[in-house]
Amino acid sequence: MFSTLLMLFTEGSFAQSIVGKWKTIDDSSGKERSIVEIYKTGDKYFGKIVKLFREPGEPQDPLCVECKGEKKDKRILGMEIITNLEYDPKDEEYTDGEILDPENGNVYDCKIWLDESGKLKVRGYLYFLYRTQTWLPADS
Numbered sequence: 001m002f003s004t005l006l007m008l009f010t011e012g013s014f015a016q017s018i019v020g021k022w023k024t025i026d027d028s029s030g031k032e033r034s035i036v037e038i039y040k041t042g043d044k045y046f047g048k049i050v051k052l053f054r055e056p057g058e059p060q061d062p063l064c065v066e067c068k069g070e071k072k073d074k075r076i077l078g079m080e081i082i083t084n085l086e087y088d089p090k091d092e093e094y095t096d097g098e099i100l101d102p103e104n105g106n107v108y109d110c111k112i113w114l115d116e117s118g119k120l121k122v123r124g125y126l127y128f129l130y131r132t133q134t135w136l137p138a139d140s
Helices: 002-013
Strands: 020-025 032-041 044-052 080-088 093-101 106-114 120-126 129-137
Touching (some): 044 093
Antiparallel strands (some): 020 032, 020 129, 032 044, 044 080, 093 106, 120 129
């Protein structure tokens, strides 16, 4: 009994958490775009934009003009863009959530995992089409 409990505790202690601040990188330019803070509420994980990196000439406090519903024309800064992720301990992934792309207002199914180097892999997908981004720890 004790060895079973010890084994369960040990396995769980090595799992890395996605909770924290992550730097998003633009796919085409390679430039920093934002910092997203991922947090846990109950058994689910969420993420909101806490900082934007804007170029001179770009709106410094942009609105989500392409969003639909309650997020339409709301400030992107502070917006929740990741919702309802659940941790799957078997695959060590966070799944069954959604991610919003505030550039085009589209919402995608989402899956997130940490790679072996501690970078966050964020995959948005629609049916069999998907795109995976690599996010970096915000302190890097």
